[in-house]
Amino acid sequence: xxxxxxxxxxxxxxxxxxxxxxxxxxxxxxxxxxxxxxxxxxxxxxxxxxxxxxxxxxxxxxxxxxxxxxxxxxxxxxxxxxxxxxxxxxxxxxxxxxxxxxxxxxxxxxxxxxxxxxxxxxxxxxxxxxxxxxxxxxxxxxxxxxxxxxxxxxxxxxxxxxxxxxxxxxxxxxxxxxxxxxxxxxxxxxxxxxxxxxxxxxxxxxxxxxxxxxxxxxxxxxxxxxxxxxxxxxxxxxxxxxxxxxxxxxxxxxxxxx
Numbered sequence: 001x002x003x004x005x006x007x008x009x010x011x012x013x014x015x016x017x018x019x020x021x022x023x024x025x026x027x028x029x030x031x032x033x034x035x036x037x038x039x040x041x042x043x044x045x046x047x048x049x050x051x052x053x054x055x056x057x058x059x060x061x062x063x064x065x066x067x068x069x070x071x072x073x074x075x076x077x078x079x080x081x082x083x084x085x086x087x088x089x090x091x092x093x094x095x096x097x098x099x100x101x102x103x104x105x106x107x108x109x110x111x112x113x114x115x116x117x118x119x120x121x122x123x124x125x126x127x128x129x130x131x132x133x134x135x136x137x138x139x140x141x142x143x144x145x146x147x148x149x150x151x152x153x154x155x156x157x158x159x160x161x162x163x164x165x166x167x168x169x170x171x172x173x174x175x176x177x178x179x180x181x182x183x184x185x186x187x188x189x190x191x192x193x194x195x196x197x198x199x200x201x202x203x204x205x206x207x208x209x210x211x212x213x214x215x216x217x218x219x220x221x222x223x224x225x226x227x228x229x230x231x232x233x234x235x236x237x238x239x240x241x242x243x244x245x246x247x248x249x250x251x252x253x254x255x256x257x258x
Contacts, residue, residue, distance in 0.1 A: 002037045002112040004150065005029055005065065006236040008192025008210035011074065012057040013047035018214045021233040022060045025213055028253040029235075033064035036237070037109045040116070042192035042210055043072025043154030045087070050078065054086035068107040070116040072154040072192060073125050073168070080122060102133045106140060112148040112187075112240045115140055119153040119170055127155025127170040127193075134175060141183040148244040149183075152190035156209060158202050163220065165194045177203040188238065188246035197234060197250045208248050210236050 007025055012018045029039060041061065046053035054075070061067050071083045081099030084090050088103070102118035117137055119127035129137070141149065157173035159166050170176075180186055180203040188206045195212030196219070216231035218224045234252045241247070 001239065001241045002109045003035060004038055004040050004114065004238045004240070005036050006040045006042065006152075006190055006208070006210050006238055007213050008042040008154075009044040009072070009195050009212035009214060010041075010057060010060070011044055011047045011212075011214040012053050012060065014053065014056065018047075019056070019060065021213055022057075024255055025233050025235055025253040026060060026063045028251075029065060030063045036065055038107055038114060039063070039065040039067045040114055040150075040152055040190060040238075041067055041069040042116070042152050042190055043070055043120070044074045044192060045069065045072070046075050048077050049075045049082060051082050051086060054082055058087055066107065068105055068114050068116055070105060070118055070152065070154060071103050071120050073120050073127065076120045076122040080118075080120070102130055102136070104133055104136050104140075108147075111242065112150065113144050115144070115149055115151050117151070117153045119155040125168040127153070127168070128172055129153070129170070129176055134179060138179060138182075141179075141186065145183070145185060147185060148240050149186045150188055150190060150238060150240055150246060151180075151186050154191060155193050156191045156207070157189075158200060158207065160194050160196070160198055160200065160209065161220075162194055162196065162217065164217065169193075173202070180205065185244065187240055187244050188248075190236075190238065197236065199248065206246060206248070208236060208238065211250065
């Protein structure tokens with residue numbers, strides 16, 4: 001069994017709101033770190049993808065838990081190379097790939113694995129899993145065929161009925177669905193991007209959307225200003241059990257205490 005903490009959409013920009021809310025979440029996670037195996041961060045760590053913002057995000061995420069990260073559209077405004085260099089300490093990919101190659105990652109733990117795919121298209125808001133990433137994912141899941149897997153990326157592959165982000169969701173998601181049909185060990189899917197805690201399904205698996213750390217986006221019938229002001233930062237905990245079943249709990253991070 002593995003337990004994962006899941007956050008997304010920090011949008012660190014040098015300002016106090018993002019910094020304080022990330023610090024609030026990280027203080028909460030540090031207090032429960034003995035019961036959690038890893039922290040999964042599904043993109044938009046920064047607002048503009050600058051080196052300074054990336055360095056601030058890296059420092060804020062330096063807690064007791066190992067962090068498994070993938071970029072979001074805001075992180076690659078200047079391309080993938082700054083993200084790879086600052087967040088991963090690497091100039092290129094695992095096999096000498098240039099710095100602009102997709103940033104994909106695997107975290108293995110006793111009882112399961114986390115696989116994160118780069119769904120970004122540099123300088124664009126919408127998402128797409130490239131052929132390179134799909135080939136990498138196919139090979140990675142083949143190597144993990146006996147291991148329960150949680151798969152994540154930034155962009156949501158199905159409509160969430162939130163118009164402000166549905167038009168910049170993942171394109172070509174049918175290719176991912178076909179791939180997943182060959183890999184039943186994938187227990188569930190994680191994403192961010194929408195700034196709202198949500199649960200739906202994709203490819204006959206649960207799809208869990210992390211709440212936005214920096215802000216919670218309003219639903220179409222809600223008042224945007226009230227939602228922005230009222231909701232504290234939140235996160236998800238995903239438990240992947242020995243039967244390969246994923247259970248999710250959402251929590252808010254308490255202010256000033258743990």
